[in-house]
Amino acid sequence: MKVVIPAAGLGRRFLPATKSMPKEMLPVVDRPVIHYVVEEAVQAGATDLVIVTGRGKRAVEDYFDHNPDLGNVGEAPELEDLEALTRKVSIFYIRQRMPRGLADAIHCAKHFVANEPFGVLLGDTINVCTPPLLRQLHDRFVALGGKHSIISVETVPDEKVSDYGIVKGREIQPGVFEVEDMVEKPSLENAPSRLGITGAYFLTPGIFPIIEGLPPDSRGEVQLTTALNILAKKEKVYAVTFEGKRYDIGDRGIWLRTNIEFALKHPVLRTAVKDACRELGP
Ligand code: G1P
Numbered sequence: 001m002k003v004v005i006p007a008a009g010l011g012r013r014f015l016p017a018t019k020s021m022p023k024e025m026l027p028v029v030d031r032p033v034i035h036y037v038v039e040e041a042v043q044a045g046a047t048d049l050v051i052v053t054g055r056g057k058r059a060v061e062d063y064f065d066h067n068p069d070l071g072n073v074g075e076a077p078e079l080e081d082l083e084a085l086t087r088k089v090s091i092f093y094i095r096q097r098m099p100r101g102l103a104d105a106i107h108c109a110k111h112f113v114a115n116e117p118f119g120v121l122l123g124d125t126i127n128v129c130t131p132p133l134l135r136q137l138h139d140r141f142v143a144l145g146g147k148h149s150i151i152s153v154e155t156v157p158d159e160k161v162s163d164y165g166i167v168k169g170r171e172i173q174p175g176v177f178e179v180e181d182m183v184e185k186p187s188l189e190n191a192p193s194r195l196g197i198t199g200a201y202f203l204t205p206g207i208f209p210i211i212e213g214l215p216p217d218s219r220g221e222v223q224l225t226t227a228l229n230i231l232a233k234k235e236k237v238y239a240v241t242f243e244g245k246r247y248d249i250g251d252r253g254i255w256l257r258t259n260i261e262f263a264l265k266h267p268v269l270r271t272a273v274k275d276a277c278r279e280l281g282p
Helices: 033-043 058-064 077-087 102-107 133-143 158-163 207-212 224-234 252-263 270-280
Strands: 002-006 048-053 090-095 118-121 125-128 149-155 165-173 176-184 195-203 237-240 245-248
Touching (some): 002 102, 033 048, 118 133, 133 195, 149 224, 207 224, 224 237
Parallel strands (some): 002 048
Antiparallel strands (some): 118 195, 125 245
16 A cells, blocks of 8 residues: 655644654654654555655654664664554655645656556644554445545534534445535534544545646645545535544644653553652642
8 A cells, every 4th residue: 555644734733843843743642743643554565655845844854764873673672663664664855845735745756656556644743543553444435335435524613613623414324424525624603513624545546637627726735635625526526424532733722632652552651641740730
């Protein structure tokens, strides 16, 4: 399976931290977000990954490279997991020349994915799911005929509706919606439902010519949601709910909370974090 990881976004929600540092490198406990994303892709069966980067994102490439200053794994055992991960997959990089939106970033990978269906995982979102979320989407893709794009959705609270793409769909089986319409970051009044797009996709290559035909919006961005809306009218697109939990690390509050949640599961840090929560709590 080929997987595209868009990691070119500006991280506006996390400024000033992300002014000179990729949001994909924000640490969650002791690993950057992108580590979890690549790990998920590999666990889902990815053989080849392309990370779409951009200006100011070189730290992402350096992260998956060998660092001669740190010596080999024997000298830095903390790097063992990372080394093992990079041995399991081929990672390629493409630079998006300027931030022109999620659809444009995915389009940068057109030649890489060639004419096959492919997975997309956002570089700033961790999914903790069994089976891995992309595997769940792939399995749905196969079960629903192997011809239609699949996007993951979850019910979002009212105050988060305007942060996400929102789907209007007809539930054809439990947790599977045939997409009728999609609105990118609507106001609460204009939201057609509370089903928010979580940022994992299994797409057909039919998306590429659609992206090519789309003009940028008022912010100069080409939105994936707009392209998917057109795709849904040509081929069916299904939105599916999933087993597991998604962490949108580009959001400061969620990033902080995720660090605490993950640290509470960490064998070494657990006690210190529990103590801190007890001491600092109300
Ligand atoms: C993107 C998509 C949006 C989706 C979101 C998930 O928005 O455009 O539809 O709900 O990812 O995180 P972004 O977060 O890049 O603004």
